Amino acid sequence: MATTKNFSVDRETEQAVRSILEQVANDGDAAVRRYTSEFDRVDLTDFRLDETKIQEAFDQADPNLVDSLKLMATRLAEWHEQELPSDIELIEADVTRRQRFVPVDSVGIYVPGGAASYPSTVLMNAIPAKAAGVERVVMVTPVTGLSAEVLVAAKIAGVTEIYTIGGAQAVAALTFGTESIQAVDLIVGPGNRFVAEAKRQVYGIVGIDSVAGPSEVVVIADETAHPDRIAADLLAQAEHDRDAVAIAFVPTEAMKRDVDEELERRLSVLPRQEIARRAMENGGVFVASLDEAIAEANRLAAEHLELAVANPQEVVKLIRHAGMIFLGHETPETLGDYVAGTNHVLPTSGTARFASGLSARTFLRHQTMLEATREGVARLANAAKTVARVEGLEAHAQAIEVREN
Numbered sequence: 353m354a355t356t357k358n359f360s361v362d363r364e365t366e367q368a369v370r371s372i373l374e375q376v377a378n379d380g381d382a383a384v385r386r387y388t389s390e391f392d393r394v395d396l397t398d399f400r401l402d403e404t405k406i407q408e409a410f411d412q413a414d415p416n417l418v419d420s421l422k423l424m425a426t427r428l429a430e431w432h433e434q435e436l437p438s439d440i441e442l443i444e445a446d447v448t449r450r451q452r453f454v455p456v457d458s459v460g461i462y463v464p465g466g467a468a469s470y471p472s473t474v475l476m477n478a479i480p481a482k483a484a485g486v487e488r489v490v491m492v493t494p495v496t497g498l499s500a501e502v503l504v505a506a507k508i509a510g511v512t513e514i515y516t517i518g519g520a521q522a523v524a525a526l527t528f529g530t531e532s533i534q535a536v537d538l539i540v541g542p543g544n545r546f547v548a549e550a551k552r553q554v555y556g557i558v559g560i561d562s563v564a565g566p567s568e569v570v571v572i573a574d575e576t577a578h579p580d581r582i583a584a585d586l587l588a589q590a591e592h593d594r595d596a597v598a599i600a601f602v603p604t605e606a607m608k609r610d611v612d613e614e615l616e617r618r619l620s621v622l623p624r625q626e627i628a629r630r631a632m633e634n635g636g637v638f639v640a641s642l643d644e645a646i647a648e649a650n651r652l653a654a655e656h657l658e659l660a661v662a663n664p665q666e667v668v669k670l671i672r673h674a675g676m677i678f679l680g681h682e683t684p685e686t687l688g689d690y691v692a693g694t695n696h697v698l699p700t701s702g703t704a705r706f707a708s709g710l711s712a713r714t715f716l717r718h719q720t721m722l723e724a725t726r727e728g729v730a731r732l733a734n735a736a737k738t739v740a741r742v743e744g745l746e747a748h749a750q751a752i753e754v755r756e757n
Contacts, residue, residue, distance in 0.1 A: 369520045369549045376524035381531045387521040392496045399525075399532050401498075401514040409503035418504060420691070425475050425508050427693030432483035432712040446728030450721040455481075456559070458488035458534070459715060460526035461511070462541035465497015465518055471505035472690055476697050477540050477710065478509035484715035490536055492526065494518025518543075523550035527558050540697070540710065561710055565701035566595035566634075568655040569685055570674075572645045572667070573602045577660040578681060582637075583614035585658060588686050590631035591624040599635035599652070601645035611637045646670050653704040656685045675704045729755045 375383040381399070389395050410418070440451040461477040464470055474491065481489050491506055495516035506514060515533060517525065523543075529535030539551060540561040551560045569589040571582055586598040602608050615632065619625050640648065646667065649657055653673035661667050664679035671677060675698030678685055689696045697710035724732075733752050740748035 365545055365549050366553075369546055369553060372520040372546075373524045373527070373550060373553060376521055376530065377528040380529075381533075384517055384521045384525050384530060384533075387519065388495070388517055391519055391521075392494055394495050396495065396516065399515040399517050401503075401516055403512050406503045406507050406512065406514070409500040410507040413500060413504045417501065418508075421471060421475065421505050421508050424472070424691050424693075425479055425505075427691060428475055428479040428695070429483055431693045432480040432695070435480075435712040436483065437713065437716070437718075444728070446725045446731060448721075448723045450723075451718050452721070453716045453718050455485040455487075455715050456537040456717065457486070458490065458536040458538070459486050460536040460539045460541075461489065461491045462518075462522065462539065462543050462547060463491055463493040463502055464541075464543050464547075465494030465499075469497070469499035469501045471499075471501040472696065473541060474502055474505035474511065475509055476695050478506070478511050480695060480710060480712045481540075481715045482510060484712040486715050488513070488534075488536070490515070490526065490533075492517055492522040494522075518547075520546045520550035523547060523554060527554040538715065540714070542697075561697065561714055562699060562703065562707060566597060567592040568597040568652075568700055569599070569658065570649050570652055570654040570656070571600040571658040571660055572642070572649055573600060573607065574642060574661040575603055575607075576662040576681070577602070577607070579607060579610035580614050581681065581684070582611050582660060583618055585684055585686075586611075586615065586632070586635075586637075587618055587622060587628050588684070589656065590628040590635075591622065592627075592631070594627055594630040595634065596631040597634045597654070598632060599654075600637045601640040601648060602637060603639070603641065605639055608637050608639050642667070649674065653699075653702045655698045655700045655704065656688070658683070658685060673702075673704050675699045675709055726755065 372387060384399065385396055437453050439453065442449045459481045461474065463473050478489055489511050491511050491514045493502060493516065498516055515522070523539060525533045526536050526539050536558060538559040542564045548563050552563045567589050569585065571585060573582055582600050586600055589596050589598045600611060602611060619629055622628055649671060650673045655675040656678065657671065657674035658678045659667050660681055668677055668679060676688055676694065678688065688694055695710045699707040699709065729752065733756055736752050737749040
């Protein structure tokens with residue numbers, strides 16, 4: 353049946369990124385300027401964007417865009433505030449256990465540049481960070497791709513610290529800090545293969561959300577599905593880039609023909625036709641029973657899973673692995689990309705088997721606290737000392753005994 357591409361890194365990319373990281377760690381701003389000049393063909397003096405530029409972009413923006421992004425931000429904030437966990441407290445007479453959740457101090461958001469503009473990326477990453485209580489939210493984006501729409505989204509999200517740098521050098525600057533840029537604790541957001549590889553290499557020095565691979569969608573359809581909707585939803589993912597993966601499982605050869613014909617009809621007039629055609633070669637439309645389709649979906653663990661079936665509430669009970677699940681004929685994945693109010697930063701490349709999408713919890717750490725009385729130590733002493741000595745850790749046992757006297 354269908355397969356998805358694993359997001360792999362070639363050794364040339366790995367070595368190139370390692371060199372960039374080392375240079376920025378050693379030379380700071382000078383290395384960032386050098387790589388920005390080499391890769392983006394721009395000579396920068398100052399990296400930080402003047403806040404007046406953000407306000408100007410907002411003031412001059414199309415009111416409909418502003419309203420749309422505000423709606424998106426409001427719904428995201430509403431959702432992510434509900435995700436915040438409650439502290440835990442378990443009190444006994446002589447031992448108290450507590451756990452609290454605290455945000456990281458600082459977050460760096462990477463927003464891709466280039467041919468396309470992604471204001472949604474700003475909101476999807478900044479809003480949950482703000483909901484979690486992160487005090488310093490920084491944005492980096494290549495100067496060559498800096499758009500007014502991205503700045504409008506930054507204004508709405510309350511992000512004012514913006515640096516016009518991109519690529520692996522931007523990840524390095526956020527990780528190690530430079531003369532101009534203070535390092536952060538966590539880096540989130542998508543990018544090209546150099547950005548993804550840079551995030552992979554700096555993980556452990558800073559936290560990251562994930563190493564994102566190409567976008568994916570799997571559609572499970574039954575006899576009640578609409579071929580035109582299946583085709584439209586497949587192309588909504590395929591137009592992302594040539595490495596995207598779009599797969600549909602349909603119940604009959606007749607529906608497969610209908611979907612294939614609709615794909616061709618829509619592709620012929622699609623602005624990003626060349627990209628989408630190439631991406632569709634990574635997936636396609638397959639005939640499968642519902643049971644086979646469910647088994648394949650669980651194996652693929654795709655970023656997006658659409659259940660274009662008559663009884664999605666029953667089918668979803670059988671789904672174990674998916675980044676996000678869209679139930680029913682009236683729920684396109686595109687809705688989740690933008691204004692549904694859920695987050696579109698999701699695990700890719702099969703990582704939904706063990707990973708979750710971006711949430712307010714991504715920006716939180718839990719701290720556990722323990723408080724005991726003399727009586728509490730005495731009550732638990734024998735078990736603690738017994739296990740410590742079995743493990744050959746005598747000092748551990750003595751740290752208990754010194755409190756028993």
